[in-house]
Amino acid sequence: MEQQKESQRIPLAELERFVTDVLCALNMARDEAEVVARAMADADLRGVYTHGVAQLPGYAEQLRSGGFNPRPNIKVLSETASTALVEGDGGMGHLVGVRAMEVAIPKARETGTAWVGVRGSRHWGAAAYYATLALKYDMIGLALTVGVGNCMVPWGGLDVIVGNNPLAIAVPAAKEPPVVLDMATSVMARGKVAIAAKNKEQIPLGWALDKDGKPTTDAVAAYEGSMLPIGGYKGYGLSVIVALLTGGLTGGAIGSELKGFFDLPCNNAHLVGAIRIDSFMPAAKFRARVDWYVRELKQSRRAEGINRIYVPGEIEYETAQRQLREGITLRPVVEQEVIALAHGLGVRPPGPLK
Numbered sequence: 001m002e003q004q005k006e007s008q009r010i011p012l013a014e015l016e017r018f019v020t021d022v023l024c025a026l027n028m029a030r031d032e033a034e035v036v037a038r039a040m041a042d043a044d045l046r047g048v049y050t051h052g053v054a055q056l057p058g059y060a061e062q063l064r065s066g067g068f069n070p071r072p073n074i075k076v077l078s079e080t081a082s083t084a085l086v087e088g089d090g091g092m093g094h095l096v097g098v099r100a101m102e103v104a105i106p107k108a109r110e111t112g113t114a115w116v117g118v119r120g121s122r123h124w125g126a127a128a129y130y131a132t133l134a135l136k137y138d139m140i141g142l143a144l145t146v147g148v149g150n151c152m153v154p155w156g157g158l159d160v161i162v163g164n165n166p167l168a169i170a171v172p173a174a175k176e177p178p179v180v181l182d183m184a185t186s187v188m189a190r191g192k193v194a195i196a197a198k199n200k201e202q203i204p205l206g207w208a209l210d211k212d213g214k215p216t217t218d219a220v221a222a223y224e225g226s227m228l229p230i231g232g233y234k235g236y237g238l239s240v241i242v243a244l245l246t247g248g249l250t251g252g253a254i255g256s257e258l259k260g261f262f263d264l265p266c267n268n269a270h271l272v273g274a275i276r277i278d279s280f281m282p283a284a285k286f287r288a289r290v291d292w293y294v295r296e297l298k299q300s301r302r303a304e305g306i307n308r309i310y311v312p313g314e315i316e317y318e319t320a321q322r323q324l325r326e327g328i329t330l331r332p333v334v335e336q337e338v339i340a341l342a343h344g345l346g347v348r349p350p351g352p353l354k
């Protein structure tokens with residue numbers, strides 16, 4: 001039965017329509033709901049299912065309770081020719097992130113590069129979406145954010161006051177897919193530990209520490225403890241830098257100021273940037289150079305047992321191309337939550353779900 005549910009395919013346009021209708025039912029303006037829906041559906045399209053409609057029930061709860069502002073007054077607080085500080089007014093992070101990139105890209109067109117900091121935002125899903133918005137303008141896009149809720153400790157410490165602060169960089173190519181790095185600074189997403197704890201499963205050693213700072217394979221102990229950073233102290237250092245470039249630079253929350261997903265006040269911060277390629281060399285020449293480098297990487301000698309070498313973002317790109325043709329699949333538990341949310345709000349579920 002579960003396999004039958006997994007085989008149901010939802011067209012991208014249907015998923016976007018459904019998310020838009022849900023958000024409108026929760027008092028968002030339709031044009032702004034459509035912006036959020038595109039960002040959320042894009043995560044599912046690329047196979048990043050943890051950041052797509054799986055988050056919608058939680059977002060709905062926040063919109064109902066006042067945790068998210070459904071009609072924020074997003075505004076530029078200060079700016080120079082190549083920088084700006086944006087106030088998100090508690091709006092959904094997807095909307096705020098897109099608006100920030102809409103400020104950054106024209107500035108980069110004029111000055112060659114631009115950075116826009118954001119405070120007063122909320123969870124914005126997958127960082128890659130905002131970075132990729134710059135690609136069609138012959139620009140490199142960058143997006144950094146403080147994670148929602150701390151889940152790591154300072155290297156050698158015991159207090160959970162460090163986020164797994166994600167960052168994304170998108171680089172355009174010519175004939176090859178764009179190179180898109182999107183990563184958090186923890187070894188594994190804390191959500192996977194939560195699922196393992198719920199199912200009373202063990203987790204691999206090296207994912208997390210218990211509350212006493214000791215490595216553990218006990219998912220419950222890990223969830224009560226902290227996640228380990230990628231690359232040991234180097235990942236910790238990277239997380240600290242991302243925090244300072246986002247919350248530190250904008251006045252958003254960092255360290256013990258940062259609240260969890262359902263806690264208030266939640267002052268999430270982002271930093272987005274754009275680099276105009278022809279400030280350095282002709283865009284066509286750069287794109288061709290990216291193609292050459294990608295092909296060199298992929299055609300290099302492979303280790304035993306490895307059938308293919310990938311570059312950052314390639315798996316997600318191929319997933320998106322396939323699901324554009326065939327439709328998007330959702331996990332059965334997410335399908336059930338989507339259907340329940342639709343019925344509760346009087347919204348039509350995304351076909352073919354009923």
